[in-house]
């Protein structure tokens with residue numbers, strides 16, 4: 001273990017914070033918030049204040065809806081080819097600036113640069129993919145069974161969209177919504193997480209440069225997301241809420257959106273099982289688990305949260321996996337050799353500590369890690385726990401950190417039952433050389449996404465989303481993502 005304390009904090013000028021963090025981005029202009037207060041952005045590697053961003057009030061929320069409404073007709077009427085070209089330019093600019101964007105993500109979020117680079121490429125791909133989708137939106141035409149009329153179905157932009165995103169993928173969670181919304185012809189208001197607003201503002205400046213007209217994308221940061229969001233959703237011109245975040249906040253927002261019967265897409269929490277059968281390629285499974293567990297230092301909704309290893313290979317798997325985890329370099333995300341960055345906040349470290357202490361009190365053995373290192377920064381050591389009791393709190397809560405609990409299982413039926421014994425259903429991972437068994441278990445496991453002999457599921461070209469209390473709707477995929485931002489209009493006609 002090597003916790004390098006942050007030696008050289010990059011200068012602010014490198015990112016030009018002053019050019020985009022002094023105002024909210026509303027109607028194509030950088031505007032002061034109605035209130036005086038500002039939100040501090042903290043570097044989780046050093047606990048130092050990076051900068052501060054404006055703190056929007058309900059008055060600013062109203063201004064953002066006004067701007068989105070003013071731009072709505074122009075954008076909706078913009079030819080799909082033109083919209084497509086602007087989205088393509090967003091992709092190109094993101095890729096041209098990928099190193100700067102990745103460093104900014106690492107700085108405010110803490111994730112290792114290699115993860116941040118991966119995130120920028122993933123985030124940019126939503127623009128490329130939706131640039132291609134924008135010109136392929138088609139309707140339906142048919143004859144009614146009675147023969148008396150024709151059925152015409154026209155897909156239209158749903159209207160103004162409120163987009164709320166979390167801190168763990170500050171670029172990708174925003175572009176996964178903005179790109180399909182714009183492709184569909186909608187205007188949007190983005191409220192990024194308070195911990196990571198800089199990436200959202202940097203990208204807003206980039207969209208403007210790519211040709212996105214004023215008011216089509218608006219960005220506001222606030223320390224009072226409850227009232228500000230309620231105000232946005234209370235405006236009858238807002239017709240869509242797309243939220244990514246915790247299940248608890250998602251439930252509250254669903255209730256808020258119900259007041260105006262607003263269409264909701266919800267990408268919520270996960271509790272992914274990672275199942276390794278006796279016949280699996282052990283080295284490949286460990287490789288996959290390192291990705292599924294340790295991307296973003298375990299702070300991903302798709303992170304392997306419960307690792308079930310069949311008893312025949314359990315001990316050898318635990319030994320080899322522990323060697324890999326113990327060797328990870330822990331340090332500030334912006335240091336190029338870091339493999340595991342910090343957690344987002346002190347509170348996150350305290351939650352992980354509580355979950356680990358609870359597991360140990362119920363008989364878990366610490367194979368490596370098991371604590372937060374001394375010093376500044378919100379770090380937690382890569383940790384492997386064995387003999388974890390299924391009744392432990394970490395069996396039903398998201399760990400959201402670099403802690404891998406191992407559970408032993410005997411049979412296929414047993415592991416399917418325990419994998420499904422959760423309110424969540426986002427991602428699941430299965431390792432086996434028996435593809436028949438792999439497909440059988442994949443079809444039985446209650447999850448929106450299953451990775452079979454792979455440690456990564458996310459792909460802009462595939463439908464991302466969960467079942468049960470992990471969410472509603474899908475993002476990405478051939479038609480799924482864009483369909484969330486359109487409504488079908490049926491026209492009955494005779495001729």
Ligand code: NAP
Pocket residue numbers: 164165166167168169173191192193194195222223224225226227229244245246247249250252253266267268269270300301302398426466470471
């Ligand atoms: P969070 O606390 O639910 O916050 C998500 C967003 O909601 C932030 O922008 C937050 O703003 C805002 N928010 C909080 N309270 C709100 C309220 N009362 N009204 C309106 N907005 C409110 O989640 P998080 O801690 O940022 O992110 C981690 C969670 O997101 C995990 O559960 C993870 O599994 C989930 N996630 C899911 C996916 C997916 O695709 N399914 C992807 C990534 C993350 P503030 O920052 O200002 O509080």
